[in-house]
Amino acid sequence: MEAAAHAVSVEARELLDIWDRLARQHVALAGSCACSAGGVTLQLQDFEQDIADYLLGQAERNGRADVAALLRERGRADDGTWSIGALLGALAGAPGDDTCAFLVARLGKTLRSFAKLHG
Template sequence: MADEVSQRADRLLSLWSELSMLHVALGGACACGTGGISLRLDDFELDIVGYLEDNGLRSGIAEVIDFFSDLQKAGMPSQPLRQILEDARNDQLSAAVAEWLLPKLEKTLRSFAELHGPKARG
């Protein structure tokens, strides 16, 4: 199980590394990239972790609640999503936390990839 979690986390870490470097145009920007506001996807990292944290604290699963409570107490690292995935890859998350967290994170990152990944640009 630990090896499977590690491999899954490694794949997600690779996906996040690719996605985090991409830019998203917001506002009135045209296809040529001029005008409007451009953000890198890593600007959404805290939002993604905040979403997971909110759901985790309401999950009813003691280990997941403890994980996010401890994360709050310790303070958010500068790259929390990357840190969580590295912890999962290095078998530093409990099985219950990894089992709850990784599928949600995978769904979120795959959604970002579908919307903003290289293939989405045509």
């Protein structure tokens, strides 16, 4: 069990690195960089609220009050908005239980998909 918990923590750290790298890049839309589309610049951070809402929805649909509570407690910035960076930082330092594994698995799919398409 301890090895699985460590693996969740390691995965969260890797995802935090991916998030930090991708959050600084432009997101290409329709084969071109979004920054040249009428002065609109899109970055992964522009999707941060949607990603967090997806995670919360997954927790609620799966009856995971523990996951929803962790997300609400550790996934918010000081201004009350969702913060994927804060959440991943918390998950990287967490014990790596089933609650953390639920979030890390879903964030892993989401962020690796962004990295594959836009990284």
